[in-house]
Amino acid sequence: MxxxxxxxxxxxxxxxxxxxxxxxxxxxxxxxxxxxxxxxxxxxxxxxxxxxxxxxxxxxxxxxxxxxxxxxxxxxxxxxxxxxxxxxxxxxxxxxxxxxxxxxxxxxxxxxxxxxxxxxxxxxxxxxxxxxxxxxxxxxxxxxxxxxxxxxxxxxxxAPPEFPPEQPEADLQADDEEYGAEELEDDAEEEEGAAAENAGESSAAAATADGDAEMAGVEENGEPAEEDEMSEEGSVDLENESEDELEEEVEGEVVEGGDDAMDVDEKPTAESKSHEVMAH
Structure with a gap:
């Protein structure tokens, strides 16, 4: 005052x-x-x-x-x-x-x-x-x-109060009563829990790795899958096709479509343009 x-x-x-x-x-x-x-x-x-x-x-x-x-x-x-x-x-x-x-x-x-x-x-x-x-x-x-x-x-x-106030009794506190001791104990417990959790995850990862190794061994020693090999009967030999047959197919498409078909293919419709714009 x-x-x-x-x-x-x-x-x-x-x-x-x-x-x-x-x-x-x-x-x-x-x-x-x-x-x-x-x-x-x-x-x-x-x-x-x-x-x-x-x-x-x-x-x-x-x-x-x-x-x-x-x-x-x-x-x-x-x-x-x-x-x-x-x-x-x-x-x-x-x-x-x-x-x-x-x-x-x-x-x-x-x-x-x-x-x-x-x-x-x-x-x-x-x-x-x-x-x-x-x-x-x-x-x-x-x-x-x-x-x-x-x-x-x-x-x-x-006189106005000093800031921060003097606390001479703080220097007389015992070490076990030090401010923040409880917080330090809680931090130590959390660290121990985290270490145990990490150890469990490591053992689980090791077990998973062993299982994967066993499964891999079964696949290698077992019979190969049929999908991995292509049969010679199902393969297509493009070189054996004659050039005359390819030419006949191409000529057939042009004749059937005519000039109008070519025009439609070269000039996309408005609907197709709109789809292209939306796609971009």
Whole structure:
């Protein structure tokens, strides 16, 4: 639980000129007496590409802090344009309001800031060198981004829990009570079962191999199958057929079919084409 809670922030001069100071009205609540002061800072982000252009506009120490609701005014200088790239002066950027206790940041509020010229003519055609005196800033105060951090305040009880927590009793456990011992035993039993199963499969495979060998021996020593030999009576001697008989058969097909039969064979029908397309 945070000892200091931010209740609200009001920007008193918004919109304003780019060269005007930032003026914030800050309200917060303190739940117990603090030994040290609160440090508030305002940071301007000069460029989105590098943090080397960030500027700390101002910082303020507030204290001693009475218990209850407190309100004060925080005024910070405008950013120095000499430390901002010309290309990043116009457009959208960010300002960060932070608060720390004893060097430990516990709250951060971010605001978007839009910088543009006061006239539409300059916005439509901005000059190469920005005219800072004619630039106006507008802080989007209604859409802040608030981030809170748990820190240690004055007492150890307020310190956030460490992660992972210390477990000194874990070093005092006996070896047989070591975490994961049951899991190791289960793994050993599974490995033994797997080894026994593999041994059974090996013996079964060996027995099957012996049986196959015996069957192979029976086939080799027994009578050959009739299907393995072709009888001379069933064989066809193509060489004994005369060329005259083959020619007569071919001529008979051509005469019976005629030219129409040849045309049908050479030009497949639409149905046959469709079957070929589906097959591909």
């Amino acid at each position: 945070s000892v200091v809670s931010l209740l609200g922030v009001n920007i008193l001069n918004n919109p304003a000129k780019f060269t005007d100071n930032y003026v914030f009205e800050i309200t917060f609540e303190c739940l117990e007496q603090l030994e040290k002061d609160l440090e508030w800072k305002l940071t301007y982000v000069g460029s989105a590409t590098s943090d080397q252009y960030d500027q700390e506009l101002d910082s303020l120490l507030v204290g001693p802090i009475p218990v209850g609701v407190n309100k004060f005014i925080f005024e910070a200088d405008a950013p120095k344009t000499t430390r901002i790239p010309d290309a990043d002066i116009l457009g959208v950027t960010v300002v960060l309001l932070t608060c720390s206790y004893d060097g430990r940041e516990f709250v951060r509020v971010g605001y978007y800031v839009n910088n543009e010229y006061e006239s539409d003519e300059l916005n439509a055609d901005p000059p190469a060198k920005p005219i800072v005196e004619k630039i106006r800033r507008n802080v989007l105060a209604d859409k802040p981004r608030v981030t809170r951090f748990a820190i240690k305040w004055d007492s150890e009880a307020s």
